[in-house]
Amino acid sequence: MKRKKWNYNLTIGLILTTIVVLMAVVGHFWTPYGPTDMNSMLKNAAPSLAHPFGNDNFGRDILSRIMNGMGTTCFVALCTVGIGVVFGTIIGAITGFFGGWLDEIIMRLNDALSAFPSVLLALIFISLLGPGRNNIIFALGILFIPSFARIVRSEIIRYKELEFVKSAQVMGAGKLRIIFVHILPNALVSMLTSATVGFNNAVLAEASMSYLGLGVQPPEPSLGLMLSDAQAFLQIAPWYAIFPGLTIVMIILGFSMISEGLRVYQAR
Amino acid sequence: MGEKLLEVKNLTIGFPEETGMRTVVDDVSFTVGYGEIVGIVGESGSGKSMTVQTIMGLKNRDAHILSGEILFNGKDLLKMSDEELSKIQGNDMSMVFQEPMTSLNPVKKIGWQVAESLKIHTSMPDDEIHGRVVEILANVGLPKPEELCQKYPHQLSGGMRQRVMIAMAMICWPKLLIADEPTTALDVTVQAQILQLLRKIHMEANTSILFISHDLNVVKEVCQKVIVMYQGKIVERGYTEEVLYHPKHDYTKHLIASIPRNKEDIREDELVMQAKDLNVYYSVKERGMFGKKENKHVLQNVNFHIRRGEILGLVGESGCGKSTLAKCIVGLNKNYTGTLDIREEHPQLVFQDPYSSLNPMKKIGWILEEPLKVHGMKDKAKRKELVSQMLTQVGLDPSYADRYPNELSGGQRQRISIGGALILNSKFIVADEPVSALDVTVQSQVLNLLLDLHRTHQLTYLFISHDLNIVRHFCNRVIVMYLGEIVEEAEVEEIYEDPKHPYTQLLFHSILTDERKLQKITDVEQSREDASANGCPFYHRCMSRSDVCREKRPERINLNPEGQDPHWVKCFKYQS
Numbered sequence: 001m002k003r004k005k006w007n008y009n010l011t012i013g014l015i016l017t018t019i020v021v022l023m024a025v026v027g028h029f030w031t032p033y034g035p036t037d038m039n040s041m042l043k044n045a046a047p048s049l050a051h052p053f054g055n056d057n058f059g060r061d062i063l064s065r066i067m068n069g070m071g072t073t074c075f076v077a078l079c080t081v082g083i084g085v086v087f088g089t090i091i092g093a094i095t096g097f098f099g100g101w102l103d104e105i106i107m108r109l110n111d112a113l114s115a116f117p118s119v120l121l122a123l124i125f126i127s128l129l130g131p132g133r134n135n136i137i138f139a140l141g142i143l144f145i146p147s148f149a150r151i152v153r154s155e156i157i158r159y160k161e162l163e164f165v166k167s168a169q170v171m172g173a174g175k176l177r178i179i180f181v182h183i184l185p186n187a188l189v190s191m192l193t194s195a196t197v198g199f200n201n202a203v204l205a206e207a208s209m210s211y212l213g214l215g216v217q218p219p220e221p222s223l224g225l226m227l228s229d230a231q232a233f234l235q236i237a238p239w240y241a242i243f244p245g246l247t248i249v250m251i252i253l254g255f256s257m258i259s260e261g262l263r264v265y266q267a268r
Numbered sequence: 269m270g271e272k273l274l275e276v277k278n279l280t281i282g283f284p285e286e287t288g289m290r291t292v293v294d295d296v297s298f299t300v301g302y303g304e305i306v307g308i309v310g311e312s313g314s315g316k317s318m319t320v321q322t323i324m325g326l327k328n329r330d331a332h333i334l335s336g337e338i339l340f341n342g343k344d345l346l347k348m349s350d351e352e353l354s355k356i357q358g359n360d361m362s363m364v365f366q367e368p369m370t371s372l373n374p375v376k377k378i379g380w381q382v383a384e385s386l387k388i389h390t391s392m393p394d395d396e397i398h399g400r401v402v403e404i405l406a407n408v409g410l411p412k413p414e415e416l417c418q419k420y421p422h423q424l425s426g427g428m429r430q431r432v433m434i435a436m437a438m439i440c441w442p443k444l445l446i447a448d449e450p451t452t453a454l455d456v457t458v459q460a461q462i463l464q465l466l467r468k469i470h471m472e473a474n475t476s477i478l479f480i481s482h483d484l485n486v487v488k489e490v491c492q493k494v495i496v497m498y499q500g501k502i503v504e505r506g507y508t509e510e511v512l513y514h515p516k517h518d519y520t521k522h523l524i525a526s527i528p529r530n531k532e533d534i535r536e537d538e539l540v541m542q543a544k545d546l547n548v549y550y551s552v553k554e555r556g557m558f559g560k561k562e563n564k565h566v567l568q569n570v571n572f573h574i575r576r577g578e579i580l581g582l583v584g585e586s587g588c589g590k591s592t593l594a595k596c597i598v599g600l601n602k603n604y605t606g607t608l609d610i611r612e613e614h615p616q617l618v619f620q621d622p623y624s625s626l627n628p629m630k631k632i633g634w635i636l637e638e639p640l641k642v643h644g645m646k647d648k649a650k651r652k653e654l655v656s657q658m659l660t661q662v663g664l665d666p667s668y669a670d671r672y673p674n675e676l677s678g679g680q681r682q683r684i685s686i687g688g689a690l691i692l693n694s695k696f697i698v699a700d701e702p703v704s705a706l707d708v709t710v711q712s713q714v715l716n717l718l719l720d721l722h723r724t725h726q727l728t729y730l731f732i733s734h735d736l737n738i739v740r741h742f743c744n745r746v747i748v749m750y751l752g753e754i755v756e757e758a759e760v761e762e763i764y765e766d767p768k769h770p771y772t773q774l775l776f777h778s779i780l781t782d783e784r785k786l787q788k789i790t791d792v793e794q795s796r797e798d799a800s801a802n803g804c805p806f807y808h809r810c811m812s813r814s815d816v817c818r819e820k821r822p823e824r825i826n827l828n829p830e831g832q833d834p835h836w837v838k839c840f841k842y843q844s
Contacts, residue, residue: 162624166625167619168627169600170598170599170614171688171692173642185627185630186629
C-alpha cells in the first residue's frame with residue numbers, strides 16, 4: 001500500500017536552507033560592500049537599488065553585514081549542535097546500553113542540568129568564562145548535551161532488546177560494536193530530526209546572547225548583535241531590525257521544515 | 269438449517285493505487301445457513317480477513333467495494349444506513365478477534381465490558397443485565413463469574429480472556445458469530461478448550477459461525493463446510509471432509525501437503541551438549557536507583573543432553589521457559605547454576621520473528637558478512653564469496669545481498685537468519701520457533717531447508733516449537749517442559765504413542781488429529797493457590813494427583829529398561 005505524497009516540508013526546507021548556506025558561504029569570501037566599511041553619507045539610509053537592505057547608523061551596508069553575520073551565526077550554531085550531538089550520543093549510547101548505577105547517576109545529572117532555564121545557565125557560564133565567540137560555543141554546547149543524550153538513550157533502549165541485537169551478541173560482536181555499528185544507524189533519523197531542532201535553538205540562543213552583548217563581540221557582525229544595535233533606531237530605520245530578523249526566521253523555518261520533512265519521511 | 273442467514277454475492281474489494289486498483293478480494297460469493305459453521309482458510313494476504321471485516325463493517329477506509337452485495341437475513345448490509353447497521357452489529361452479528369491480549373479494554377472491568385453491548389441494544393434494567401452477564405460468563409466456562417466481573421483484563425490468562433471475548437460476543441444471542449483466528453495466539457491445550465467451547469455454543473444456541481483460520485487442523489475440527497481462499501479468490505469450497513481429503517485445486521493440495529519428515533535415525537553416542545542440574549535465573553531489577561536485583565527462578569533442575577547429528581524437540585506452553593533455555597545455551601543468559609557443557613564452538617540461534625531478527629538499516633550482504641568480520645576475517649573478497657555461497661545454500665539468489673530486509677518476505681528473511689547462523693560454520697543450531705510466524709506453505713519450505721542443511725552440513729538442532737505436529741515429524745527425541753521443569757523426555761514415537769506424564773497426556777490429546785481426540789480432554793483451570801511452592805508444578809491442573817504431589821517435587825526416573833533409550837518422566841505415579 002505504498003502511496004507517495006509530495007513531501008513539501010522537506011522540499012521547501014531544503015530550498016530555504018540552500019539559499020541560507022549559499023549566502024553564508026558567499027558572504028564569507030565576498031560581500032557587495034565591506035561589512036565594516038562606514039560611510040557617513042549613508043547613515044540610516046533607506047533601502048535603495050545600490051543598498052537593497054538599506055544602511056545602519058554608521059552607514060554600513062546591511063546586506064553585506066547580514067551575509068557576513070550569517071556565517072558567524074551558523075558557525076556558532078553548528079559547533080554548538082556538534083558538541084551536543086557528539087557527547088550526547090556517546091553518553092546516551094553508553095548509559096542506555098549498559099544501564100545500572102552509571103546510567104542512574106548520569107541521567108540524574110542530566111535532569112538537574114535540564115531543570116534550569118538554559119539561557120540562565122549560559123549566562124552563568126559566560127560570566128565565568130567571559131564573553132566571546134568561542135566561549136559561547138562552549139557554553140551552549142554543554143547545555144545541548146542532555147537533550148541529545150536523552151534521545152539517543154531512549155532509542156538505544158528501544159532497540160537493545162530486539163532480536164537482531166541479540167543475534168549480534170550470539171555471533172560474538174563486542175558491546176561497542178553492537179552499540180555503534182548495529183544499533184546507532186537505526187537511531188539516525190530521530191537523531192537528525194532532533195539535531196535540526198537543536199540547530200534552530202542554537203541560532204536563537206546565539207542571537208539572544210549576542211543581543212545581550214555576551215556573545216559575538218563587535219565589530220564582527222552577527223545577526224543577534226545587529227538586532228540589538230537596531231533597537232535604538234527602530235523608529236527612524238526599521239529596515240535595520242527587519243532584515244536581520246527575517247534572515248533568522250528564514251534559517252529557522254528552513255531547518256524546521258527539514259526536520260518535519262524527515263519525520264514524515266521516517267514514518268513513510 | 270438450509271435457510272440462508274448470510275449471503276455474500278460477487279464481492280470485490282480493491283485499494284486505489286497509482287497504477288490503478290489493486291484487487292484484494294476478487295468476486296467472492298458464499299453463503300452461511302442458519303446453524304451452520306463455515307470455515308474460511310487461507311494464508312496472510314489471501315483476503316479472508318478483508319472479507320469478514322467488510323461483513324462486520326470494520327473495513328479499512330481506503331478500501332473500495334467495487335461490486336457485490338452482502339445479504340444478512342435478506343437485507344443488503346452495504347446499502348444500510350449507519351443507524352440500521354449498528355442495530356445489527358453486536359446484536360444479530362458479533363465477532364471474536366485473534367488477539368485476546370489487545371482486544372479487551374485494559375482500564376475497564378470485565379463485568380462492564382461484557383455488559384456494554386446489552387446496554388446498547390436492549391433496555392434491560394441493570395440488575396437483570398448483571399444476572400445475564402454472570403450467566404454468560406459461567407456459560408463460557410469461567411469459574412467464579414461474580415468475582416470475575418470485578419476484575420481487570422490483565423488479571424486473566426490468555427485463554428480466560430478469549431473466553432471473555434466469546435462471552436461478549438454471545439451476550440445478545442447473535443445469529444451469526446464471526447471468529448477471526450480465535451485460537452491462533454493461544455497455547456495448544458487452551459486452543460483445544462476454546463474450540464470445544466465454540467462447538468458447545470453452536471450446539472446449544474444454534475448460532476451460525478463463520479470461522480477464519482490459517483490452520484487446517486483447526487478448521488477440520490469445528491467446521492462443516494470450508495472455503496479455501498488464495499490471492500483474493502475462492503479456489504475451492506465444499507464439505508470439510510471432502511475438501512481436506514480429496515482436494516481438487518493445486519493450492520489446496522499444497523496447503524494440505526504434509527510437514528517434511530526427518531527419516532534419519534541417529535545412532536551416535538557423542539554428545540554435543542549436556543546440561544546437569546541446570547538452574548537458570550532471570551534478574552528483575554526493581555525500579556529506582558537503589559532497587560534491589562531480584563532473581564526469578566525460571567528453570568529448575570534441568571537435565572538433558574543432545575547427541576551429535578540429532579534433532580531434539582522442545583515443547584511446552586508459552587512461558588514454560590523454552591526461550592530462556594535457548595538463550596542460556598547460546599550464551600545470552602549467563603545467570604545460571606549447575607553445569608552446561610557445550611562441546612561445539614559458537615552455538616547459533618535462529619529466532620522466531622523474522623521481522624525483528626534482521627537489522628532494518630543494513631543490507632542482507634552486510635548482515636551475513638558481519639559474523640565473518642566479527643571473527644576477524646580480513647579478506648574482503650573471501651567474505652563476499654562466502655556470503656554468495658551461503659545465499660545459494662539457503663535457496664536465494666546471490667543478488668539478494670544488495671537488498672534490505674524490508675524488501676524480503678517472511679520466509680526469505682527466515683532463510684537469511686538461518687544463513688547467518690550457519691556462516692561461521694557452526695554445527696549446533698538452536699532454533700526457537702523458527703517457522704511459527706510463517707504461513708503454512710512457507711513453513712514446509714523452511715522446514716525442508718532446515719532438513720537439507722541438517723543432512724549436508726551434519727548439523728545438530730535443538731528445535732523449539734509449540735506445534736506438536738511439526739515436532740512429531742521433524743525430531744528424533746522430544747523433551748516436554750512445564751513451568752520451568754522438564755517433565756518428560758523420550759524418543760519421538762514413544763512419547764507420542766504412549767505419553768506418561770499427565771501434562772504430556774493433556775498436551776498430546778489436545779493435538780487436533782483425525783480421530784476426534786478432543787472430546788477426551790478435561791482440563792481444569794483451577795486456582796493456583798492450592799499448589800504449594802514445594803510441590804509438583806503441575807499439581808493444580810493434574811487429574812491424577814495425590815497428597816504427596818502437593819508436598820514434594822518428584823525426581824526424574826527412567827521407565828525404560830537398561831540398554832534402551834531412556835524414557836525420563838517426573839511424576840510420583842511412576843515412583844514405587
